[in-house]
Amino acid sequence: MTLKKIKQFLGKKHKKAKLFAHYIKYFSLKPPNQKQIIVCFDGLFPHGGLVDRLKGIISFYQIAQTLGYDFKIIFNNPFDLNLFLQPNNVDWQIDxxxxxxxxTKTKTLYLVNNFDANPLKLIKNSKAKQFYVYANIDYSKTNFPDLNTEQLEHKWRADFNQLFKKSELLEAKLNAITTTPFISFHSRFTTLMGDFKDTxxxxxxxxxxxxxxxxxVTIINRVKAAHNINAFVFSDSINFINFVKQKVQVITIEGQPFHMDNFNKNNDLDGHLKTLIDFFMIAKSETVYFLNLKPMYSSSFSKYAAIVGQANFEVLDA
Incomplete structure (x- = not known):
């Protein structure tokens, strides 16, 4: 067995032990009274950023719909989701x-970064009735293999809106920002600019x-010249945001970019609020441009914001 496989084996054992230690305190010999899927973001494991978490939520809501399961969300780390997103047409809250x-009737599923899984089959073929799920992948193509890209995006947006409505706090913050038509530029640097701690x-x-x-900046100027409306710039790098503001007439959202997995081990609620504001502002754009020159990193943040807002989306890599 190679060192890599040994590490993977030990990693799986560690996660199973961690899950067992966490859930044993809820031990009960009374079987669950209904079929239920609970997607968990409770600080037990890293999940990635906002969109990674939304991918996991939407994927398993789709599975719950398909199989007729009750659906719940535990999202209390690093903040309470209800502060920003609240139940809309589905009561996903759980005590x-x-x-x-x-x-025997409860099962935990750890599927974080597992692109090869088929969770619909896993749940359908299981003898368990209740599932605590840790996931951050969009399985909608696996869930609905016959749908094309446009249909999948429509389904994802509809399911998002079934689950969520913006809280009064988030709505007020968004309404305080310009409502005139605008385009958005989004970029992801992670650590490239030396100002952001990441994986x-x-x-x-x-x-x-x-x-x-x-x-x-050259790309932004070229694209901006083709539009006669305001332009917002969103990024995970405050250094890049400050650089662009000195060179181009653009609008930015106040605040420090912040990662939801809390790499700095602090609990900056304003930072998490900014992430939600960025997401929904991008969703309100006429067109979303994702800047992705080498050696920059890919990101699905602005793509899924565009899906939620039904905005045009384009990748600019040259």
Missing amino acids: TNKMTWHP TTKVLSVDEQDDLCNNL
């Missing part, structure tokens, strides 16, 4: 004080950062 775990570690030299930023 964690009344949670139960049956030794990556690569940092560009100062000269490389300047060259990349100047090339991106």
